[in-house]
Amino acid sequence: MKSVDDVREAGGADRERAGAVAGAVPAGKHAGGRRPGETRTREAILDAARACFAERGFDATSMRRIAEAAEVDQSLVHHFYGTKENLFLQALEVPLKMPQALAAAAEGGREGVGERMVRAHLALWDDLSTRPALMTMVRSASVHRVAAARLRETATTILADALGNVVTGEDAVLRSNLIATQLIGLAMMRYIAVLEPLAAADTDTVVRYYGPALQAIVEG
Amino acid sequence: MKSVDDVREAGGADRERAGAVAGAVPAGKHAGGRRPGETRTREAILDAARACFAERGFDATSMRRIAEAAEVDQSLVHHFYGTKENLFLQALEVPLKMPQALAAAAEGGREGVGERMVRAHLALWDDLSTRPALMTMVRSASVHRVAAARLRETATTILADALGNVVTGEDAVLRSNLIATQLIGLAMMRYIAVLEPLAAADTDTVVRYYGPALQAIVEG
């Protein structure tokens, strides 16, 4: 898969494809046709889509750009995923790691849970296997209904569930919301708006300062 | 100005315009021409643009939609504001109220400053004269460089400046960032993602729970 950055204004400099020996496709005949051997194109397209959506959001990402990033014909994207909407949906699928990691962080009692949550959250965003989906979700949440719904769902189902044993008492759900609020804010500023010095700060420092802020809400 | 919602799929049901008496424009002649009396169209367009951008973000808002919302021909939008980019820039202009309100909230010493900041922030978002610009900024920050820059600028210049006397000591700037982080997160979840019950909670409740979280960072 090509890097998303490479694609930009590409145009047409990359007509020869890997494995297509020069002359293998006789001039005048159709270049189409299934590639020999087993294939991983479907996954490549999804990866490319995730990367593109993560980097520019739903609207600014065209099917053509995704195809280019996956080094594949545009129709193939439609062939596998149908509509752009549906592809986006797939790209949005949050890895199972996420609820697990957050639930694990919530275990171990009330004490220090703020710091553990911040650390787990940062870990998910720094993990290359989870980051694109999260980035896609947050980046498009402001303009795409489905992404916004996914964000809400994540905030309630996943987070509130994980925190069920920890955030108790008056207005427990509201307070869970506020914790989600803090974590999403952190993602926005550190990874999307890239606010300095926050974006460059190392994990431990962020955990040290931000943890107590979450803790304040846990305590009520 | 028409409500943004009315526009949706409008199409062409609204051909007769206010003041254009039937027959006033002889068939076969041009309908163009300046309207009699003084005009406020320029401002109307900007208002419409702000409303549209606030509701759907930069990409999903077309010049045509803005024109429709302002009940004006599309070319007029270009006539007054040139490119879409430039119009967006104008719509993004943050009202002067904002730095003032936040600076005022920061006055009065360290004690209770967390709550005062949250309250001031919510007030700005509930004020119809400031809300559209803020909404536009946050909603498009994820996908538009200029909006993101504006957001950073707001977070540093305005917020950090206001908090200069309050947030002191180690990593003061980083901690100001984290406070901005919390406020932006709140805007995201309450006004954009519309997470319940947070979105429906009344101001005082939010202030009561969220204030101490900001305070935790002020204290360090």
Added chain:
DNA sequence: CGCTGAGTTCATCATGTGATGACTTAATGC
């Protein structure tokens, strides 16, 4: 009055978009 400039509409363009269908080649099941 007549002129200039600003406000206003219409028609149109080039471009990029998502989507479809025809066609080609390889894998797979019988």
Added chain:
DNA sequence: GCATTAAGTCATCACATGATGAACTCAGCG
């Protein structure tokens, strides 16, 4: 081996978009 299905390309469509230019009407100034 032979039919069926899956993977792949190309050409093309209908449409929405941002932008421009020409034409027209009013305001304001001399």
